[in-house]
Amino acid sequence: MSRPIHAHIDLSALTNNLRAVRRATTARVMAVVKANAYGHGLLRVAQALNGAEGFALLDVRDAITLRDAGFRQTILLLEGFFSQDEVPLLAEYQLTTVIHSQQQLAWLDAYPRKNGLSVWLKINSGMNRLGFTPAEFPAAMERLKTHRAVRDITLMTHFATADEAAGIAAQLQVFNQLAAPYHLPRSLANSAAILRYPAAHGDWVRPGIMLYGSSPFADSSAQQLGLQAVETLSSQLISVRELRAGDGIGYGALFRADHNMRIGTVACGYADGYPRHAPSGTPILVNGQRTRTLGRVSMDMLAVDLSNIPDAQPGSRVVLWGDGLPVDDVASAAGTISYEMLCAVTARVPVSS
Numbered sequence: 001m002s003r004p005i006h007a008h009i010d011l012s013a014l015t016n017n018l019r020a021v022r023r024a025t026t027a028r029v030m031a032v033v034k035a036n037a038y039g040h041g042l043l044r045v046a047q048a049l050n051g052a053e054g055f056a057l058l059d060v061r062d063a064i065t066l067r068d069a070g071f072r073q074t075i076l077l078l079e080g081f082f083s084q085d086e087v088p089l090l091a092e093y094q095l096t097t098v099i100h101s102q103q104q105l106a107w108l109d110a111y112p113r114k115n116g117l118s119v120w121l122k123i124n125s126g127m128n129r130l131g132f133t134p135a136e137f138p139a140a141m142e143r144l145k146t147h148r149a150v151r152d153i154t155l156m157t158h159f160a161t162a163d164e165a166a167g168i169a170a171q172l173q174v175f176n177q178l179a180a181p182y183h184l185p186r187s188l189a190n191s192a193a194i195l196r197y198p199a200a201h202g203d204w205v206r207p208g209i210m211l212y213g214s215s216p217f218a219d220s221s222a223q224q225l226g227l228q229a230v231e232t233l234s235s236q237l238i239s240v241r242e243l244r245a246g247d248g249i250g251y252g253a254l255f256r257a258d259h260n261m262r263i264g265t266v267a268c269g270y271a272d273g274y275p276r277h278a279p280s281g282t283p284i285l286v287n288g289q290r291t292r293t294l295g296r297v298s299m300d301m302l303a304v305d306l307s308n309i310p311d312a313q314p315g316s317r318v319v320l321w322g323d324g325l326p327v328d329d330v331a332s333a334a335g336t337i338s339y340e341m342l343c344a345v346t347a348r349v350p351v352s353s
């Protein structure tokens with residue numbers, strides 16, 4: 001038998017979460033599958049979400065993988081093209097591209113053919129990452145409207161604080177004001193805005209994290225939002241031992257027993273993608289019971305408290321996150337977000353669905 005760590009992807013949870021998007025909006029759904037579908041596997045996720053009207057990702061090679069696999073939906077490159085050589089691929093594979101910079105406009109101008117491209121023109125409404133500022137936008141718009149390579153234009157923006165108290169009002173106002181003179185399709189909303197701000201749904205919504213069953217908000221759980229965990233990362237105990245008061249655990253002896261206690265060693269470490277900075281006390285399930293990690297996470301192992309789980313023994317099932325233990329609970333204990341943890345699962349972890 002091989003090392004017992006394993007990631008299981010629940011495909012019916014993905015389709016359930018797509019239904020949760022549908023309940024929230026009547027807009028078309030651009031399922032965000034960047035970063036290998038948030039670590040879940042691009043093709044398996046696209047198959048489970050085949051009901052979506054589009055897929056958004058970053059890498060033109062991944063977009064071509066989806067086309068070659070037979071997906072006919074809109075496929076959107078969220079950062080557009082990164083060089084002039086990628087421009088012909090857009091037409092060849094019918095890929096939709098974001099245009100966010102003057103450089104991209106110049107590359108497009110240098111492409112000689114009539115092209116029938118669909119482009120999403122990105123407005124920087126306040127995130128200050130990508131996109132044309134309100135001052136630059138009208139000129140970019142004029143260039144694209146009459147561009148020989150362009151067939152249709154969608155206007156988009158991205159919110160910085162849709163999941164926070166600050167909300168989206170200021171950015172929404174900037175966007176709406178710029179978009180008002182043009183009767184073009186619009187796309188603004190990530191998961192948080194889909195769930196909280198119907199006024200920002202526009203024509204296309206762009207859910208990511210909610211499809212994977214995690215909450216975009218610190219103050220409401222996935223379960224409260226009707227979302228189901230998609231990925232379960234599980235492993236087993238490979239060793240169980242008794243500590244005496246004063247004994248330390250792991251590198252740095254960061255945790256020391258203050259009384260006699262039973263602990264276990266789990267076959268999972270930071271080389272599997274478990275966060276090394278998760279402190280003692282991070283929640284974890286052993287035999288379905290919630291307990292806590294102890295000491296520093298090693299490359300291939302971590303320790304758990306078995307004081308209240310007398311039936312635990314080598315071979316007992318351990319859930320790092322997923323079924324029965326929301327990834328959001330682990331993320332908040334570890335001082336990170338579910339997005340990062342889901343993307344961090346490494347290639348050595350076998351995945352099945």
Ligand SMILES: *Cc1c(COP(=O)(O)O)cnc(C)c1O
Pocket residue numbers: 032034078158189190191192206207208209210216
């Ligand atoms: C990643 C991303 C999304 C999805 O965000 P979630 O918070 O995961 O829903 C939407 N739009 C853009 C432009 C993105 O980069």
